[in-house]
Amino acid sequence: MNPTENKTICSSEIDASCRVPLLALFGGAALWLVLGLALGLAAVMTFHKPDMFADCAFLTFGRAQTAANDLLLYGFAIPAALGVMLWIFARLSQAPLALPIVPVVAANLWHLGVFIGTATILSGGSTGHPWLEYPRAAAVLLFAAFMLIAVCAVATMGSRTNGELYPSHWFFFAALLWFAWSYGSANIFLQSHQQPRGVVQAVIDWWLTNNLLFVWLALAGIGIAFYFLPKIAGKPLASRGYALFGLLTLVFFGSWVGIPQSAPVPAWLPTVSAYAGLLSLVSIVAIAIVTKKTVCGACVKCSGGPFCFIKFGMLSFVVSSLLYISEFCPRYSRVLEFTWFNFGVTQWQLLGFAGMILCGAIYEILPRVMGKELPFAKLAKVNFFLFAGGTLLFVIPLLIGGVEQGKALNNSAIPFADASGVALKFLRISTTGQLLVLLGALCLLLNILVMTLQWKLGLVKTVVGVVKDSLAEGSAYQPLPCDKEAKP
Numbered sequence: 001m002n003p004t005e006n007k008t009i010c011s012s013e014i015d016a017s018c019r020v021p022l023l024a025l026f027g028g029a030a031l032w033l034v035l036g037l038a039l040g041l042a043a044v045m046t047f048h049k050p051d052m053f054a055d056c057a058f059l060t061f062g063r064a065q066t067a068a069n070d071l072l073l074y075g076f077a078i079p080a081a082l083g084v085m086l087w088i089f090a091r092l093s094q095a096p097l098a099l100p101i102v103p104v105v106a107a108n109l110w111h112l113g114v115f116i117g118t119a120t121i122l123s124g125g126s127t128g129h130p131w132l133e134y135p136r137a138a139a140v141l142l143f144a145a146f147m148l149i150a151v152c153a154v155a156t157m158g159s160r161t162n163g164e165l166y167p168s169h170w171f172f173f174a175a176l177l178w179f180a181w182s183y184g185s186a187n188i189f190l191q192s193h194q195q196p197r198g199v200v201q202a203v204i205d206w207w208l209t210n211n212l213l214f215v216w217l218a219l220a221g222i223g224i225a226f227y228f229l230p231k232i233a234g235k236p237l238a239s240r241g242y243a244l245f246g247l248l249t250l251v252f253f254g255s256w257v258g259i260p261q262s263a264p265v266p267a268w269l270p271t272v273s274a275y276a277g278l279l280s281l282v283s284i285v286a287i288a289i290v291t292k293k294t295v296c297g298a299c300v301k302c303s304g305g306p307f308c309f310i311k312f313g314m315l316s317f318v319v320s321s322l323l324y325i326s327e328f329c330p331r332y333s334r335v336l337e338f339t340w341f342n343f344g345v346t347q348w349q350l351l352g353f354a355g356m357i358l359c360g361a362i363y364e365i366l367p368r369v370m371g372k373e374l375p376f377a378k379l380a381k382v383n384f385f386l387f388a389g390g391t392l393l394f395v396i397p398l399l400i401g402g403v404e405q406g407k408a409l410n411n412s413a414i415p416f417a418d419a420s421g422v423a424l425k426f427l428r429i430s431t432t433g434q435l436l437v438l439l440g441a442l443c444l445l446l447n448i449l450v451m452t453l454q455w456k457l458g459l460v461k462t463v464v465g466v467v468k469d470s471l472a473e474g475s476a477y478q479p480l481p482c483d484k485e486a487k488p
Contacts, residue, residue, distance in 0.1 A: 010094060011091075011368075012371070013096055014090045014091060014094070014095070014096050014097070015087075015368050015369045015371070016096075016369075016371075017090065017096035017097040017100050018086060018087050018090055018097050018100075018369055019369050019370065019455075020100065020104055021083065021086060021097065021100060021103035021104050021107060021152075022083045022086070022087060022365065022366075022369055023369075023448075023451075023452050023455070024103070024104050024107035024108065025079045025080065025082060025083035025086075025103070025107045025110075026080060026083055026362055026366070026448055027448050027449065027452055028075075028079060028107060028110070028111040028114075029075065029076045029077075029079045029080040029083070029358075030076070030080075030441070030444050030445040030448050030449075031445060032071045032074075032075025032076050032079075032111075032114060033071070033072065033075065033076035033355075033441045033444070033445070034438065034441045034442060034445050035071055035075070035118075036067075036068045036069075036070075036071030036072045036075055036076060037068070037072075037434065037437055037438040037441055038438060039064045039065070039067050039068035039071065040064070040065060040068035040069075040072075040434060041431070041434050041435060041438060042059050042064050043059070043060075043061045043064035043065035043068060044061075044065075044427065044430075044431055044434065045431070046059075046060070046061045047061075047424060047427055048427075048428065048431070057124070058122040058123065058124075063121055063122050063124065063126070064122070066121050066126060066130075066133055067118050067121045067122055069131070069346075070114075070117060070118065070121065070131070070133060070134065071114070071118060072350045072351070072355075073131065073212065073213070073350060074113075074114055074117070074134070074142065075111075075114045075118070076355070076358075077217065077220075077350060077354045077355070077358065078146075078179075079107065079110055079111075080358040080362065081175075081220040081221070081224070081354070081358060082103075082146070082149050083103075083107075084224050084358065084361045084362070084365065085153060085172050085175070085176075085220070085223070085224075086103060086149065086152065086153055086156070087365050087369070088168055088172070088223075088224070088227050089153050089156045089157055089172070090156050092160065092162075092166055092168065092169065092227075093156055093157055093159055093160030093161070093162075094160065094161045094162060095156065095159040095160060095161060097152065097156055098152060098155035098156040098158070098159055099151070099152045099155055100152075102148050102149075102151065102152045103148065103149050103152050105148065106144075106145040106146075106148035106149045106152075107145070109141050109144060109145040109148070110141070110142060110145035110146070112141055113134070113137075113138040113139070113140075113141030113142040113145065114138070114142070116134075116135070116137055116138040116141070117133070117134030117135065117138035117139075117142075120134065120135050120138065121133050121134070127190070127191070129190055129201065129205045130205060130209060131205070131208065131209045131212060131213070132186055132187070132190060132191075132205060132208060136187075136191045139183075139187045139191060142183075143180075143183060143184060143187070146179060146180065146183075147180065150176045150180065153172070153176065154176075157169075166226075166227070167223070167226045167237060167240055167243040167244070167247075168223045168224070168226050168227040170223075170243075170244065170247050171219045171220070171222055171223030171226065171247060172219075172220070172223045174219050174247060174251055175216055175219035175220045175223065178211065178215060178216050178219060178251070179212075179216055182207075182208055182211040182212065182215075182216070183208070183212070186204055186205070186207070186208040189201075189204050190204055190205065199263075199264055199265055202263070202265075203259065203263075203265060203269070206258045206259055206260070206263070207255075207258055207259075209258060210254075210255070210257050210258025211255055211258075213346060213349055213350070214254055214257060214258070214321070214324060214349070215250065215251065215254045215255055217349060217350075217353065217354045218250060218254070218317065218321070219247075219250070219251070220354070221313060221317060221353055221354050221357045221358075222246075222287055222314075222317070224310075224357055224358070224361050225291070225310050225313065225314050225357055226243060226290070228306065228307075228310055228360070228361060228364060229291065229294050229295060229307075229310060229311075229314075230294055232298075232300055232306060232307045232310075232364075233294060233295060233298035233300055233307070234298065234299065234300070235294065235297070235298065237290065237294055238290055238293030238294045239289060239290050239293060242286045242287075242289050242290045243286070243287070243290050245282075245283075245286050246283045246284075246286035246287040246290065247283075248283075249279070249280070249282050249283035249286070250280065250283040250287075253276045253277075253279040253280045253282075253283065254276070254280045254283065255276075256272055256273060256276030257273050257276050257277045257280060257324075257325065257328060258273060258328075259272075259273035259328070260273075260327075260328070260333065260337060261273075261274065261328065261330050261333040261334075261337070262333065262337055270328075270330075273328050274328045274329060274330060277324075277325040277328045277329070278325070278329075280321075280325060281322075281325065284317075284318055284321050284322065287314075287317070287318075288314075288318050291314045295311060303381065304380070304381030304382075304383075304384040304385060305360075305363070305380070305381070305384075306360040306361065306363050306364040307360070308360070308384055308388075309356045309357065309359050309360025309361075309363070309384055309387075310356070310357050310360040310361070312352070312356050312384075312388050313352070313353050313354070313355075313356035313357035313360065314353075314357070316348060316349075316352035316353040316356060316391070317349075317353045319348070320345055320348040320349045320352060320353055321349075323341075323345045323348070323399070324345050324349065327341070327342060327345065334406075334410065335403065335406035335407060335410060336402060336403070336406055337406070338406075338409065339401075339402035339403070339405040339406045339409070339423070340398045340399075340401050340402040340405060340423050340426070340427070341398070341399055341402025341403060341405075341406065342402070343398060343402075344394075344395040344396075344397075344398030344399045344402060344430075345395075345399070347391075347394060347395050347398070348391065348395040351387070351391050351394070351395075351437060352391040352392075352395065355387065355391075356387060356388065356391070359383060359384075359387060359440075359444055362444070362448070363380050363383075363447075366447070366448070366451060370451055370455060374447050374451070375447060375450040375451060375454065376443070376446060376447050376450070379443040379446060379447060380443065380447065382440070382443055383440045383441075383443035383444055384440075385440075386436050386437065386439050386440030386443065387436075387437055387440035387441075389433075389436060390433045390434070390435070390436025390437035390438075390439070390440060391433065391437060392433065393429065393430070393432055393433025393436060394430050394433030394434050394436075394437060395430070395433070397426040397427070397429040397430040397433070398423075398426065398427070398430050400426055401422070401423035401425075401426025401427060401430075402423065404422050404423065404426070405419060405420065405422045405423040408422045
């Protein structure tokens with residue numbers, strides 16, 4: 001057997017070991033993505049027709065939009081990223097996934113926690129802390145599921161045959177540590193029986209929000225991109241030193257961002273947040289340089305495949321990060337605070353950056369894991385154009401409308417009601433983009449759902465065939481004379 005055949009067999013065994021955990025993680029993530037986008041669309045419809053859901057308390061903007069945001073982060077982005085991480089860990093280790101039953105159990109626990117948390121929010125039981133609205137029971141399930149997946153990832157890493165660490169390893173290990181530290185610490189403080197009082201709760205929540213939406217999503221998304229871009233482009237990752245520099249500066253400076261300039265806290269907190277945001281620019285520039293050098297010169301046509309998804313996602317990371325940091329600049333925060341601008345930036349981070357990279361990674365992984373092509377390959381390309389165009393049409397009007405709304409709010413001659421209504425015309429355009437993103441998410445869900453059903457039907461046919469063969473062998477058995485009992 002030559003080395004090429006050995007490598008192929010090894011890769012097929014690795015993919016087979018990841019099949020069930022990834023189907024559990026990706027399938028649930030795609031379903032939560034569709035439900036989150038649908039809830040967000042229902043929430044924003046209250047601005048177009050306020051009495052549309054007047055008799056449905058769970059579809060009011062406060063409940064529906066909160067549940068939609070959490071579904072995009074906890075329901076889709078995090079479990080999908082964890083599934084991609086597991087597959088990349090196994091591939092880089094050149095070994096099957098360790099403890100394959102553990103991530104399956106963890107995936108079910110995670111989806112159960114998301115279901116409990118979403119149902120609690122829609123029924124009016126939110127904790128009131130943005131991006132930490134899930135109750136204690138749901139938070140415990142999420143944390144336990146995450147730790148189980150982290151144990152599986154570390155065990156897989158421990159069985160690797162190659163001692164070299166790749167840039168994706170750096171980002172993934174940092175992401176595993178960062179979520180456990182930030183999410184666990186925030187829940188200990190804000191979900192305990194003796195919670196801190198006053199503005200300290202808001203400071204902790206701002207810190208968690210920044211660490212999840214800016215730092216953690218960046219660590220997971222960039223680690224995934226730095227694995228797939230060189231593979232698809234057919235060239236090594238450029239400037240590993242820049243990649244390490246971007247990682248270190250991101251985790252060191254990025255974690256200090258997040259305190260608004262108008263926050264009623266000691267002045268040094270918003271000041272440190274503003275300077276940390278400014279210093280975080282060096283990490284964004286370093287990561288952009290690595291991406292540009294890796295992508296440029298690649299002989300890969302961008303026709304809606306995984307390469308296009310990931311390139312668009314990295315471009316969205318650079319742009320959305322710059323816009324996010326601008327919110328903490330004192331000069332611009334006076335205009336951008338309390339407007340739709342922050343909401344637009346957040347959606348760009350979740351959908352334009354994390355969503356695009358994860359969709360591209362899923363479309364690249366699923367055919368390898370399942371051993372066959374996508375059932376609707378054309379829908380994958382349609383998904384790219386719907387997701388990319390829809391994201392831009394979704395967030396850009398919100399950004400422009402937020403700026404216009406902020407200018408009106410700072411003009412004392414304009415009544416507050418009129419200033420708030422400035423962004424309505426932009427919001428109507430944004431709703432169209434939101435609908436396009438929802439259609440793109442349906443394409444992803446359909447591909448995963450059909451592949452899962454085909455796999456399950458194949459298992460059923462295999463089991464039925466084995467049972468029939470065993471029954472046929474049993475009926476064909478004829479006892480020998482010596483097998484018969486002797487007559488008295």
